[in-house]
Amino acid sequence: MSEPVLEVWFDxxxxYSCPSVLRVGDLARARGIGILWKPFILGPVFARNGLTQPPFLVSEDKRAYMIRDLERLCAPLGLEFRLPEPFPQNSVTAVRLALAVEAEPWAGDFYARLFRAAFGEGAQIQDPAVLTALLEAAGREGAALVERARTDPDLKAALRARVEEAATKRLFGAPSFLTPDGELFWGDDRLEQALDWTAALRKA
Amino acid sequence: MSEPVLEVWFDxxxxYSCPSVLRVGDLARARGIGILWKPFILGPVFARNGLTQPPFLVSEDKRAYMIRDLERLCAPLGLEFRLPEPFPQNSVTAVRLALAVEAEPWAGDFYARLFRAAFGEGAQIQDPAVLTALLEAAGREGAALVERARTDPDLKAALRARVEEAATKRLFGAPSFLTPDGELFWGDDRLEQALDWTAALRKA
Known part of the structure; x- marks a missing residue:
């Protein structure tokens, strides 16, 4: 029987997508679960759910808490968490790039590299040169891929379709995890629960 | 050395305060940690943080997710989760009652009983008769306590002071957990982390 696959939706x-993408590879492997990457952009998903901004930006207290919470969560991952400036970053090109490579075996490693740059080094991920350098640091040919992410109409259409898919699947935030039997789990703190749910399907 | 104490803020x-109050007793005991109950009302805390309604009510998708998530979380606690109608309930009298008894050794058991009624049986917790019956089912003298909760100016002042304390401590949601060294943890999914943090203080 083939391994059950968990959809991992991130932006x-x-x-909070950052610690999930850094963690999910090892956790899924340990349970014999496959990962189906689902990069998407949150902006239109927030808008459809009546949110005009990320929920943690409603007040200074909530924003300060989010930073401290992520510092605590990311320290064990060897990541000194740092909120990018500005936050949130414009991630459209980076997410189209993620879509372009999502079926590659090196996709997860590249995503982790990008997250570490964005939330550890203050990298400006809307800058094509930054994305190109990250691809090259990962041993990939960067410039042509980034140019595709910026201009390819098929990739633009693929991202629009992905956002539609998120709406159909009733997502409202990220990270989100969708199991083969249609259970939705939202938030980095639900990652283990989503993986355990998926693992239980195989035994059933 | 006396046991370290975790502040448990709930409404x-x-x-999401429901599973935390049902779970925290056993988890704290297992770690040798004391509990300082901090019943409070969320409404003014939301307002101060620019929220006009509970965050999960912004959209039908988010509301549906919350219910499913709580069904999954509460099932292992022997609670068939059911969202009260209307949601949220007006909890002012119930929280004043909780304040009145928060130093009693039976407070935690009574809070759990009240949460199970509110989120398992659709009990209308704004109804003084419901609160009286819950106290009596717990073996307590109900009517006089509920009358105090409704009318005692000292209890009203105590709740106002508690809401001020929440603001000073930069709370923005519930449940929240505050450690002896001032670390804030928010959400039922942070309960174990808050307890482990507190336990580590004793060893340090």
Missing amino acids: FASS | FASS
Whole structure:
């Protein structure tokens, strides 16, 4: 029987997507679960749910808490968490790039590299030169891929379709995890629960 | 050395406060940690943080997710989760009652009983008769306590002071957990982390 697969929905602009993408590879492997990457952009998803901004930006207290919470969550991952400036970043090109490579075996490693740059080094991920350098640091040919992410109409259409898919699947935030039997889990703190749910399907 | 104490902030109107109050007793005991109950009302705290309604009510998708998430979280606690109608309930009298008894050794058991009624049986916790019956089912003298909760100016002042304390401590949601060294943790999914943090203080 083939391994059950968990859909992992994330956006490079989403702070809590960072620890999930850094963690999910090892956790899924340990349970014999596959990952189906679903990069998407949160902006239109927030808008459809009546949110005019990321929920953690409603007040200074909530924003300060988010930073401290992520510092605590990311320290064990060897990441000194740092909120990018500005936050959220414009992630459209980076997410189109993620879409372009989502079926590659090196996709997860590249996503992790991009998240570490965005939330550890203050990298400006809307800058094509930054994305190109990250691809090259990962041993990939960068410039042509980034140019595709910026201009390819097929990739633009693919991202629009992905956002539609998020709406159909009733997503409202990131990270989100969708199991083969249609259970939705939202938030980095639900990652283990989503993986355990998926693992239980195989035994059932 | 005396046991370290975790502040547990909750509101009977708050859905995610329910599993935390049901869980915290055993988890704290297992770690040798004391609990300082901090019943409060979320409404003024939301308002101060620019929220006009509970965050999960912004859209139908988010509301539906919250219910499913709580069903999954509460099932292992023997609670068939059910969202009260209307949601959120007006919890002012119930929270004043909680304040009145918060130093009693039976407070935690009574809070759990109230949460199970509110989120399992659709009990209308703004109804003084419902609160009286819950106290009596717990073996307590109900009517006089509920009358105090409704009318005692000292209890009203105590709740106002508690809401001020929440602001000073930069709370923005419930449940929230505050450690002896001032670390704030928000959400039922942070309960174990808050307890582990507190336990580590004793060893340090």
